[in-house]
Amino acid sequence: MQEENPFNSIPAVPLIMVLVIAGIELTLSAADNGIIGGAQGIGWRSAAFQDYAFAPAVMTEIFERGRGSFDLWKRFVTYPFVHISFTHALWAVVLLLALGKFVGEAFRPFAFVALFAASSTLGAAVYGMLSWQNAPLLGAYPGVYGLIGAYTYLMWLALDRIGENQLKAFQLIAILLGIMLVYAMIFGSTPTWIAEVAGFLIGLFVAPLLAPGGWAAFLTRVRKR
Template identity: 40%
Template structure:
């Protein structure tokens, strides 16, 4: 019989976060083991490039779909598959760390459905805005736009918490410290090294996640109804 006062040393992760993490980790494990020559033989070396080609997001391809008014399901699906493919182990590792840390918080505060909505819709929004604003031929892959959407959710919760504590104006801006820090790192990295334009998709993902929180966060519907009644 389990002790009712027993507390696990590590708080269990919400199932939705675990499922997304396992998919991301499983794909990266397969690709990394293939590149190391541990599975798949010689052909495994090209698995990553093949998956980027088959499941990554192409801004040029998206522009073609818009111009021709044709949206094949296989190509549209890239909007939800590209976050699970990474350029390498290091990129995937940081994405998974952000996923676990921020996904746990968002799922516990807003619910697992909200977590999935923020993750996938932010990824879709980040890719679409990336394609519309830029003409970059580089394919977009990696979970950062989606995890930045979770940062948007985290920022929203912190922002509302500070508001509830009576913070106003500049004090509430503390909620945006994390995204400001990440963007500053991007800027410094861009000055020191040649980097791509994926930060556009990441920032767009953050904006999508923050905006979605106005309807996904607990109590926001009631807040909106109260404002409408006051008008």
């Protein structure tokens, strides 16, 4: 009996994202442990933070001081691919695989990329505007939370079709926000959660535009209610 490759069931776009994130993290982790890069390799992660992380100061430089260089603008799209640690990246990969399969099967490849990109970039922008600390923003989590927003929208539709309480669609985000709150109370936190919550809301409201049928299909569903 031939076993099915589990990666075959994951749509190509989220799988490629996972491979890119995993490749970068494995390289940085190997450098952290002196496996590659020698003595200089130990500083690769810090250098990546310096070169690719987003921070509220980026918004200040671009929009208040008018210094919108490529180095600053690129951080809106590079920060999701660099993580603080192996564990930080691992959880991002696990969530991206799980949500990528569900959302990626419902959305076309371009729509999936647009959803992740919008949640990541706009989530960072909201964080840059509202944060009271200049803490660096790193990791795929705002984009992942955008996928949770899309998942919530899809579950909302599914529950409507079977006549169930549609508020159940928000169970996943409620659980994650509860975990986030408990973690912050125990270990403390930085305001980067702003980007994650913003990513969720952006994903939730952008999903109807990017789902099959787009806005027209969404309006049709609303009119039938």
